[in-house]
Amino acid sequence: MRRWNGWGDEAVSFPLPATATAFLAEKLGPARQPQDAPLETVLRSVGTPRLPRHPLVVSTAEERVRHACGQSLGDWIALRFGRIRAFPDGVAYPTSDTEVRDLLRFAAEAGAEVIPYGGGTSVVGHITPRVGEAPVLTLDLGRMATLVQLDERGRLATFGAGIAGPNIEASLRPVGLTLGHFPQSFDYSTLGGWVATRSSGQQSLRYGRMEQIFVGGHIESPAGPLDLPSYPASAAGPDVREWFLGSEGRLGILTRATVRVSALPEREAWQAIFFRTWSDGLAAAQRLAQAGLPLAMLRLATPAETETTLAFAGHPRLVAALRGYLGLRGARADGCLLLVGLVGPADMVGSARRSVLAIARDARGIHVGQSLGRKWYANRFRSAYLRNSLWDAGYAVDTLETACPWNRVPDMVDSIATALRSAFSPETVRVHVFSHLSHVYPHGSSVYTTYLFPLHADADENLRRWHWLKGAASRAIAEHGGTISHQHGVGTDHLPYLEAEKGPLAMKALRTLCHDFDPHGLMNPGKLFE
Numbered sequence: 001m002r003r004w005n006g007w008g009d010e011a012v013s014f015p016l017p018a019t020a021t022a023f024l025a026e027k028l029g030p031a032r033q034p035q036d037a038p039l040e041t042v043l044r045s046v047g048t049p050r051l052p053r054h055p056l057v058v059s060t061a062e063e064r065v066r067h068a069c070g071q072s073l074g075d076w077i078a079l080r081f082g083r084i085r086a087f088p089d090g091v092a093y094p095t096s097d098t099e100v101r102d103l104l105r106f107a108a109e110a111g112a113e114v115i116p117y118g119g120g121t122s123v124v125g126h127i128t129p130r131v132g133e134a135p136v137l138t139l140d141l142g143r144m145a146t147l148v149q150l151d152e153r154g155r156l157a158t159f160g161a162g163i164a165g166p167n168i169e170a171s172l173r174p175v176g177l178t179l180g181h182f183p184q185s186f187d188y189s190t191l192g193g194w195v196a197t198r199s200s201g202q203q204s205l206r207y208g209r210m211e212q213i214f215v216g217g218h219i220e221s222p223a224g225p226l227d228l229p230s231y232p233a234s235a236a237g238p239d240v241r242e243w244f245l246g247s248e249g250r251l252g253i254l255t256r257a258t259v260r261v262s263a264l265p266e267r268e269a270w271q272a273i274f275f276r277t278w279s280d281g282l283a284a285a286q287r288l289a290q291a292g293l294p295l296a297m298l299r300l301a302t303p304a305e306t307e308t309t310l311a312f313a314g315h316p317r318l319v320a321a322l323r324g325y326l327g328l329r330g331a332r333a334d335g336c337l338l339l340v341g342l343v344g345p346a347d348m349v350g351s352a353r354r355s356v357l358a359i360a361r362d363a364r365g366i367h368v369g370q371s372l373g374r375k376w377y378a379n380r381f382r383s384a385y386l387r388n389s390l391w392d393a394g395y396a397v398d399t400l401e402t403a404c405p406w407n408r409v410p411d412m413v414d415s416i417a418t419a420l421r422s423a424f425s426p427e428t429v430r431v432h433v434f435s436h437l438s439h440v441y442p443h444g445s446s447v448y449t450t451y452l453f454p455l456h457a458d459a460d461e462n463l464r465r466w467h468w469l470k471g472a473a474s475r476a477i478a479e480h481g482g483t484i485s486h487q488h489g490v491g492t493d494h495l496p497y498l499e500a501e502k503g504p505l506a507m508k509a510l511r512t513l514c515h516d517f518d519p520h521g522l523m524n525p526g527k528l529f530e
């Protein structure tokens with residue numbers, strides 16, 4: 001059963017090792033888990049639904065609670081303290097285009113706002129209902145979630161848009177294929193959600209971001225249906241498919257998506273390399289990103305993230321042995337860890353591995369084999385469960401991300417960390433910050449930052465801390481020329497920064513486009529733009 005107020009399956013956990021608990025106590029001081037609101041109490045706080053009856057709409061309190069929040073830190077605070085500001089008035093699980101159309105008509109007649117819902121893993125407020133007069137209908141795509149068509153020869157697969165990661169892979173694996181899209185939220189997030197947020201998976205270097213994977217599909221919008229044919233390429237004017245990438249539910253419901261699929265890799269290799277300094281690591285990462293090598297993943301941790309990773313690894317003896325070895329090779333404690341993933345045909349992986357290690361050696365990198373990389377790989381989805389354990393230990397955790405050209409990366413990493421660390425005086429709130437580069441491009445990189453701080457017993461105080469920290473980091477990103485999001489999207493949390501990034505003319509065009517597909521403004525209002 002999926003947790004209603006945390007991450008993932010109730011039967012799965014990722015306990016904090018003792019080394020991590022000690023590390024957090026040292027960095028952040030003592031912490032205590034605030035009292036959780038019981039589900040029964042939250043269920044009693046759900047008001048009377050404001051929608052007329054409809055055979056496809058369920059309005060039980062539990063369905064409404066389970067669709068009220070995503071996974072941002074603000075959502076967590078709302079769920080854990082039982083302080084949810086708005087619930088959808090009803091939830092529908094359509095099974096066909098006809099039912100989607102019928103529900104859109106029903107919503108229009110009822111004056112309801114419509115929130116398309118995939119896996120509910122948004123971390124920027126995409127699926128949270130607005131507080132207001134209008135009733136809210138959430139359309140959960142979870143029953144449009146099968147493989148509809150597979151063109152093995154052309155390597156194209158069409159799925160119902162509500163299909164989640166594991167079911168996509170399970171339907172492709174028997175025929176030797178993979179989608180290769182592995183966001184950390186893989187277990188729950190869906191194809192429709194990935195398209196609507198321009199998601200990027202952990203192996204995006206090999207398989208591409210969603211904009212390279214998504215080639216067509218079908219949309220039901222308030223203004224009517226639309227088919228997006230899947231041409232291998234087209235110069236027939238602007239690409240209509242692009243309008244739906246990152247549309248965040250504002251243009252309509254993607255009911256089916258056609259995606260490029262690839263052969264399952266013959267071999268996978270996960271190398272770990274330590275660099276003596278952050279600047280050595282950065283130089284190597286940039287060279288690797290520009291070398292044209294067939295990499296699947298490159299993940300360079302700052303010294304602070306490397307230190308945190310080793311504290312959370314939970315094997316003190318092995319970590320001490322590793323530190324001893326690195327010390328013998330002249331690496332100080334402030335070194336940084338690079339993980340490189342290579343997947344594909346065995347000979348290609350072998351030769352790419354040799355090139356990677358040669359480039360790393362040039363930057364004084366120390367190759368420490370595959371075991372750290374394999375451990376990361378084994379926990380690549382399970383590590384999301386740490387959010388539950390951290391909360392239970394009394395710590396809030398949030399992540400944010402951006403992308404910028406290579407020449408701005410060092411400043412960007414520092415500025416975000418400084419903004420977060422200095423948002424409060426250390427006597428009031430201590431903040432632990434660390435970052436990594438995870439999606440690299442020849443001309444720049446994403447920067448992914450995690451920050452933790454001790455939870456307060458009061459919900460409002462936690463919200464105040466979070467808004468303050470998130471605001472400080474977002475302003476630092478904008479001031480240093482980064483995009484407000486590399487992969488999580490805009491939702492409500494990044495909305496104040498979008499206009500400055502895109503410019504007034506582009507925002508006007510975006511509003512006009514949304515109006516054409518959704519003349520009465522039913523579709524997910526308040527997300528992406530006001």
Ligand SMILES: Cc1cc2nc3c(=O)[nH]c(=O)nc-3n(C[C@H](O)[C@H](O)[C@H](O)COP(=O)(O)OP(=O)(O)OC[C@H]3O[C@@H](n4cnc5c(N)ncnc54)[C@H](O)[C@@H]3O)c2cc1C
Nearest residue numbers: 118119120121122183184185190192193196200248249254
């Ligand atoms: C632990 C964790 C790890 C994460 N890791 C990553 C990561 O590695 N990479 C990454 O890119 N993101 C990551 N995310 C963010 C999140 O998983 C992505 O934004 C994901 O794409 C959301 O998919 P979803 O199906 O859950 O969509 P939802 O959260 O349900 O919805 C997101 C948006 O898409 C719209 N939408 C959903 N389905 C449809 C549809 N069929 N038609 C039209 N609009 C639709 C919604 O209206 C909403 O605006 C992570 C989140 C968490 C909690």
